[in-house]
Amino acid sequence: MTFSERFHEIRTGFERPFWVANITEIFERLSYYGAFASLALYLQERLNFSTEQTGTLTGIFGGMVWFLAIFGGAVADRLGFRRALSTAYLILAVAYFLIGSIGAPWLAPVRNVVPLGLFVGFILMLPALGISLVKPCVVGTTARASKENVRSIGYSIYYTMVNIGGAAGPYFASWAHRNLGVENVYRVAAVSVFAMFFVVLLFFREPRKPGEAPPPSIAQVARNFCVVVGNYRLVLPVLGIALLLRIAMWLFPFNAPWWIWVALLALVLAGISRFMWFLVIFTGYWVVFWQQYISLPGYIHSYINSNSDVELILVTDGLTVISLTLAVNFLTRKIPAFQAVILGTVITSLSWLMLAFHPSVWAAILGLFVLALGEIIQSPRYYEYISRLAPPGQQGTYMGFAFLPIGIGSLIGGWFGGTLMHHFGEVLHQPERTWWVVTGVGLVTAVLLWIYDKMFRTAGATAKSS
Numbered sequence: 001m002t003f004s005e006r007f008h009e010i011r012t013g014f015e016r017p018f019w020v021a022n023i024t025e026i027f028e029r030l031s032y033y034g035a036f037a038s039l040a041l042y043l044q045e046r047l048n049f050s051t052e053q054t055g056t057l058t059g060i061f062g063g064m065v066w067f068l069a070i071f072g073g074a075v076a077d078r079l080g081f082r083r084a085l086s087t088a089y090l091i092l093a094v095a096y097f098l099i100g101s102i103g104a105p106w107l108a109p110v111r112n113v114v115p116l117g118l119f120v121g122f123i124l125m126l127p128a129l130g131i132s133l134v135k136p137c138v139v140g141t142t143a144r145a146s147k148e149n150v151r152s153i154g155y156s157i158y159y160t161m162v163n164i165g166g167a168a169g170p171y172f173a174s175w176a177h178r179n180l181g182v183e184n185v186y187r188v189a190a191v192s193v194f195a196m197f198f199v200v201l202l203f204f205r206e207p208r209k210p211g212e213a214p215p216p217s218i219a220q221v222a223r224n225f226c227v228v229v230g231n232y233r234l235v236l237p238v239l240g241i242a243l244l245l246r247i248a249m250w251l252f253p254f255n256a257p258w259w260i261w262v263a264l265l266a267l268v269l270a271g272i273s274r275f276m277w278f279l280v281i282f283t284g285y286w287v288v289f290w291q292q293y294i295s296l297p298g299y300i301h302s303y304i305n306s307n308s309d310v311e312l313i314l315v316t317d318g319l320t321v322i323s324l325t326l327a328v329n330f331l332t333r334k335i336p337a338f339q340a341v342i343l344g345t346v347i348t349s350l351s352w353l354m355l356a357f358h359p360s361v362w363a364a365i366l367g368l369f370v371l372a373l374g375e376i377i378q379s380p381r382y383y384e385y386i387s388r389l390a391p392p393g394q395q396g397t398y399m400g401f402a403f404l405p406i407g408i409g410s411l412i413g414g415w416f417g418g419t420l421m422h423h424f425g426e427v428l429h430q431p432e433r434t435w436w437v438v439t440g441v442g443l444v445t446a447v448l449l450w451i452y453d454k455m456f457r458t459a460g461a462t463a464k465s466s
Contacts, residue, residue: 013150020204021085021141022161024196028092028134029165031189032127033318034173035096036062037311038185040297043120046182047103051298051426052418053117058294059414060121064128066407072132073140074221081137081207086200088133093194095126100186118250130193144207160322167318174311228401230273238267274456275389275398279405281452282382284445285345286409287416289375291352291438292317292368294410295417299355300364303431308361316365320372328376337385338453342446344378347371349442356435416441 039061044054076084101107102120111119138158146154176185226232242264245256272280297310332340351370354363386402420438425431 009147010150010153013147014154015145015207017081017141017204017207018145018154020199021081021138021145022158024085024089024199025134025138025158025161026165026168027192027196028089028131029162030169030172031092031096031192032065032131033166033169034176034311035099035127035169035186035189036293037170037173037297037314038177038182040294041177041301041310042182042185044298045301047116047120049117049120050418051422052415054298055294055414055416055418055421057117057120057124057414059290059410059412059417061124061127061410062290062293063407063410063414064125065131066403066410068128068132069135069403070225070401071221073136076133076136076140079133081141082200082204084133085137085204086197088130088137089193089197089200090130091133092127092130093190093197095123095130096186096190096193098123098126100183100190103183115250118247121250141207163318163322163325167315167322170311170314170318174309174315177311178309225401228273228275228398229271230276231271234271235268238264238271277456278386278389278449278452279401280408281445281448282341283405283408283412284441284448285348285378286406287413288345288349288352288438288442288445289371290410290413291417292371294414295421295434295438296364298421299425299431299434300361302425304359304361304364313361313364313368316368317372317375320369321376324373325376328373329380332377332381335381337381337388338449340381341378341385342449344374344376344381345442345446345449346374347377348374349439349446352435352438352442356432356439359432 036058040054040058043049043057044051049057079087102111102123142154142158143151172188173185176188180188229235242261245260248254249256269277269280292314296314300308300310300313332343335343348371351367351374354367354370357363383402386398389398417434417438420434421431424433424437
């Protein structure tokens with residue numbers, strides 16, 4: 001096939017809904033990562049939250065998306081992609097506007113009645129409602145609105161659009177922060193996704209493909225979740241108790257004894273399946289990864305240079321992923337999936353030592369570059385490895401929950417990063433030691449993954465890896 005023939009296939013192989021959905025995805029990712037890049041500074045410097053509270057709240061913002069996404073596909077199918085996408089962008093517009101208006105006078109009556117931490121935590125959960133609908137709609141449209149011979153290219157285009165938005169988001173946040181003020185980062189994000197609401201209404205038409213297998217219902221997704229969890233009759237009530245305890249600590253400030261948390265954790269670990277053990281272990285990678293949004297902004301402003309453009313520094317990760325994904329994947333293609341996951345975890349973990357040895361802006365940039373290399377190496381191979389862990393006939397169920405560590409890692413990483421920055425920075429006045437601990441978490445994660453693979457991998461996974 002000549003180049004002109006292949007170009008003609010690509011040009012005619014995608015229906016209009018494909019391009020509309022993927023273009024709106026750029027603006028959704030731009031808004032999300034722009035909001036994330038400024039969030040730690042906004043909470044700590046403008047809303048006067050403590051270092052520990054800032055970490056916890058930032059983790060909530062990053063983590064809830066991945067939990068709600070479990071059910072987003074089923075909801076989107078019931079609503080239809082056009083209705084779900086327009087609803088999602090409307091929710092996102094309201095959510096980002098509310099985040100930027102937390103300190104506004106018109107919200108003062110609510111702030112005076114509800115504890116501020118609980119109020120802000122609730123608002124930070126709202127974007128997840130919209131994003132959890134956007135993802136399945138765009139991916140589903142990519143499948144339905146592209147011909148079979150160009151569908152793989154369609155997914156590549158989708159992945160590229162996500163990375164473009166992810167790289168552009170912190171840059172947009174940098175501009176808005178410097179020129180309009182940090183709270184207006186969220187108002188501009190609200191305008192961006194609100195515009196996509198009208199784009200969907202005006203230009204998006206519901207894609208239809210005859211003969212498609214019906215997607216799982218919400219009830220089926222819930223049943224799949226119970227299968228993945230293991231002894232859900234034990235695990236889910238324990239998690240519910242932990243959640244209620246955490247909410248009570250927000251409403252009526254008190255500290256629960258450490259042994260209560262240890263006991264709850266032990267009960268959960270005793271009840272989860274082998275697959276959930278893998279997801280729990282791999283959560284350590286994301287605890288390390290998310291520190292670029294949770295701990296790094298405050299660290300740079302507090303201990304390196306208060307005038308640094310943190311959002312612009314955070315462009316490094318997304319820009320590296322866009323530039324080097326193809327080259328790195330080509331160079332590492334012969335490394336078995338498991339070893340690639342381990343290698344990526346180690347590289348991402350070691351990246352933070354650059355700040356430990358030499359706290360500077362350039363060390364932060366170089367560290368984020370190395371962190372992104374680890375991300376590029378492990379990310380595609382992680383999903384390949386999970387497909388091998390799944391029992392026969394359950395690959396779809398297992399892959400559907402593969403992103404849970406991203407959410408768990410953000411939630412734990414928020415609390416963990418805030419605690420470290422408070423202890424080493426504000427108490428001991430040795431903030432660089434934070435990065436030694438973060439690196440240690442990543443290296444322990446790599447060791448535990450190796451042990452897990454040796455102990456629990458199935459015969460099928462062993463055969464495929466050989």
